[in-house]
Amino acid sequence: MTQSPEPKVLISREQIAQRVLELGAQIERDHPDGSLVILGVLKGSFVFLADLARAIRRELRVEFLGVQSYGSAKTSSGAVQITLDLTNPIDGSDVIIVEDIVDTGLTAQFLMQQLAARQARSVKLCSLLHKPARSIRPVQIDYLGFTIEDVFVIGYGLDYAQKYRNLPDICVVEG
């Protein structure tokens, strides 16, 4: 019989909230003017993006891009695919890609390449989490929430087989 994994809190909602405020303030300081676009990578970033956008107290646009690199397994398939493209132009804007986690780095590298061709004024990467132990491609993360060990995490937008995205804390699956 299959049992549900038992989630254990790794990063609490209070810790996340505090760090998101700091990241928002940092982004605000670094972008005093110009057109700012916060580009959420679906689906995993949707909770983080909602909080981060409200922590940046200046005019901005929210856009989304859908990518898939994982099936229902815990390991990357290696192939990254765009499942939903941008619906508005980003040329001339400062773009901040918002990711839930940089794991192997394949998705982030793919996105940076894709967006380089679209005449943005600048493209930066903001990721809530980084798992450096599993890095395959070196990725520069301009705004980083937390560095974590090589564990599979769920909650605050992150899924396991499309479930657990609604957990308020970042948890580790055990079992």
Ligand code: IMP
């Ligand atoms: P990449 O391996 O850096 O390309 O990571 C791509 C995507 O894999 C991330 O945006 C997440 O959606 C997903 N992912 C990687 N590690 C985890 C994890 O520990 N939990 C949930 N999703 C993960």
Ligand code: MG
């Ligand atoms: Mg995911």
